Amino acid sequence: MDDIVKQAMAKWPNVPDCFGWLGLDGRGDWYLRDDAAQAAGAFTSGAQGAKGSRLQHEKLIDFIQRNYAVDADGCWYFQNGPQRVYVELQHTPxxxxxxxxxxxxxxxxxxxxxxxxxxxxxxxxxxxxxxxxxxxxxxxxxxxxxxxxxxxxxxxxxxxATLESRFGFLRSPSARLKTT
Incomplete structure (x- = not known):
């Protein structure tokens, strides 16, 4: 994790987590999912526009990938400064x-x-x-x-159907949030 991210986490420890705004597809591409993409459906739904916009900015992608981690519940996230941005996975982490x-x-x-x-x-x-x-x-x-x-x-x-439970990851942290 980047030092600047660790410093931001220490400075602002209570920033709310973010759900549904970032996706990783089966080709390793990152997608930004704005309000319109989220309203179109789940990341994996296949609905028109639901996947969002593919990120192409190399430095942003590198930053996301350097700060990509998993929590104790098997939910993968990108630590964006003090905020955890949970990732919707098309297949696997x-x-x-x-x-x-x-x-x-x-x-x-x-x-x-x-x-x-x-x-x-x-x-x-x-x-x-x-x-x-x-x-x-x-x-x-x-x-x-x-x-x-x-x-x-x-x-x-x-x-x-058994991948998530067998290998300890969650494809959709936002779906878990809706059921709790």
Whole structure:
């Protein structure tokens, strides 16, 4: 976490959390979800405009990714100064990039090691790592398939419906907020 963020948290400790305004899609892209996007539906609904606007400003994306973390309940957030901005996840908290040599890094560029692999009923490949659970980026499925074919990874079956409870993350912190 950036030092400036830690300083802001110490200076203003009681800033309310923010829900529904930031999303991470299955390709590792960040989306800003303004009032209109939120009114159009849930981030994962597929409704016209619900996903929001894809962030393209590199320095903002880098700032978000450096300050991306998880709370004790498995809700992922971006610490924006003194305010936690909870993230709506299309699939998982991480999107993995797999190189042709089999090296794995997160959508934010963090290298990691694979401890297990999983395949769901829709053919999505997930990797468990010390950083957490993530979806393999669609552009890297050929590299991932080579890792499976070479026997480095042996995907177990998993149901999309059980991913959150099994791997300890929550796709929609704002949905949890509405049910409590």
């Amino acid at each position: 991480w999107v993995w990039r797999v190189s042709s040599s089999g090296e794995v890094a997160s959508h934010s560029g963090l290298p990691t090691q694979v401890s297990a692999s999983y395949l769901d009923e829709a053919g999505h490949l997930y990797l468990a790592t010390p950083l957490g659970m993530g979806l393999v980026h669609t552009a890297d499925m050929e590299n991932a398939a080579a890792m499976v074919e070479a026997g480095h990874w042996a995907p177990e079956d998993v149901s999309q």
